[in-house]
Amino acid sequence: MNFYLPIAEISINIYLLISLGIGIGFISGLFGIGGGFITSPLLILVGIPPAVAVGTTTVQVFASTSTGVMSHFQKKNIDYQISFTMIVGGIFGTLTGVLLLSSLKNIGLIDNYLNAIYIILLLGTAMFILYETAKINLIYKNKKFKLHQHSWIHGLPIKIKYRKSKLYISILAPLSIGYLIGMLTGLTGIGGGFILIPCMIYILGMKTISVIGSSLLNITVVALISLFLQIYINQNIDFVLAIFLIISSSIGAAIASRIIDKFDQENLKVLFGVLLVIIASFLIYDLFRTPLELFRINYV
C-alpha cells in the first residue's frame, strides 16, 4: 500500500516506511542514540529527496530527545551554564548549516556533499566506538584510567567558571563545539549526540553525570531552532513523513527498551560500530557504482 507524501512529492510504500521507522527507533533505543544520522541517509536511500530527508529527520531528532530532557530536568542532571553557552554557538551554527543546505540544494550539489559528510560521520563514529571499546578493555586490564587530560583547549582565552561541572575553561570551547554541532544539525538533520557527548567528556572535561542531560538539552533546543529555520528557509519538512517516523520510531524504541537488558553492553557497542560501517558501505558503493541514469532533473 502506497501513500503520497505531499512535500516530498512522491508516493512511498507505507509498510516500508513503518518498518524503517521501527528499525530506526529500535536501533536508537538499543544503542542509546537519537538516530538522526541513521534516519537521514536511510530516507535518502529509499528515495526521499535529500533536502526533505534532512528537514524531516530534524523533527524525529526533536521528538526523540525532548522527553529525555524533561526527565533529566527533574533529576537536576543538567549544567545549564555550559548548555546555554553551547546553544548560543548552536544558533549561529544551525543558521550556517541551513543556509549551506539551501545553497547546495540550489546549485544541485546536495547529494555529493551530504553523501561525503554521512560517510565521514558514520565511519568516524564507528572507528571511535570500536577504538574506545578496545581502549576501555585495555585500561581495565592495565588498571590505568584517566578520563580528562589537559589539552590545547585549556590554553584558550576568556576563561569562565562553570560551577556545576567545576570547570574553569575558555567560553570559546563550548561555543565552538555548539557551533559545530549546530552546523551539522542544520546541514544534515542529525542531532549530533554521538559527537557532542565525546566532545563534552574528552575536550571540555565534563563529568559523565551531567553530560547526558546537558547534551540532550543542547540537541533539543538546537533541533527546535533548526525546525523553524528549515521551514522558513528551505520549506523541506514533510508533515506526513514526520508523523509516520515519530510514531513508528517510538514503537521501535519501546521494543528495544524491553529487550536491552538481555544484551551485553560491550557487544552492543561493537555491533553498533559494525552497523555504522554497513550503512557507510552502501553510501560508498553509491559513489563507485555506475549510475543507472546519467542525467537527473530536479524542479526548484
Place this chain on the structure above:
Amino acid sequence: MNSTSFTLDTYNIEINSSFLGKEIMLFGQKNANRDIIIIFEGNKQEANLDTKVKKGIFWVNTSKSLSDIPSFFGIFTTPKKSLNEIFLIPKITEKHNLINNFSEGLFQIRKALKAKGLYYEEQLEVSEGNLFYKKFEIPDNISEGDIKIYFYEIFDGEILSSNEKNLSIEKKGLTSNLENLLTEQSFFYVFILIVFSIAFSLISNLIFRKK
C-alpha cells in the same frame, strides 16, 4: 465529434493522499490520409539538471540551473514519427522549447525527464482506419499546475488545423491543506509538529514504560 478531434477520459487530476499517479486515456478520430501529432506540455518551471560525471574512481554530480522546463512533456503521433521528422515541421518545434533543436543540452533534459516518467515519445494506436487512442501514465512525481495539450493535424509536412485543450493537475484534500499550511502559515505547521512530537513521546513513554 468532428471529422478530426480528440478527447481525454479526464481533464482534472487530483493529487490527494492516495495519489499513485494516474492513467490517462487519450482518444479521437482523424481523417485517414492525415497525420496527427499531439503534444502534452506541462507548466514551465525552474529546475536543476544534474549530470553524473566520473572523476577518478567516483561518480559525482555536476549541476546547471535551467528555466522554462515543462513539468511534463509527451509527444504522441500517428503514424509513428521520430523527433527528427517532427524537427522538419518548424511551426511545431518553434512553439515547444523542449524539442526546439537537436542540441545535446535538450537531449539531456529529455533523457532526465524520461527517467522520471515525465517524458513520452509514443505512437498513437489506430483502429478501424480513423480512430486513434493511447493510454499513458501521469506519474506520482508530477507537479501541480496545468498541462496544455496541443493537437496538430498534418498533411504533407504542413499544419492543416490545430487545437488546444487543458489538463489540470491540482492538489486536493490533506495534500493541498498541508502544502498551504507550510507555505502560508509555516509557524503553525512547525508548532503542530512540535506539539505532536512532545505529546506522542510522552504517551509512548507512559504506555511502554517498564514496570
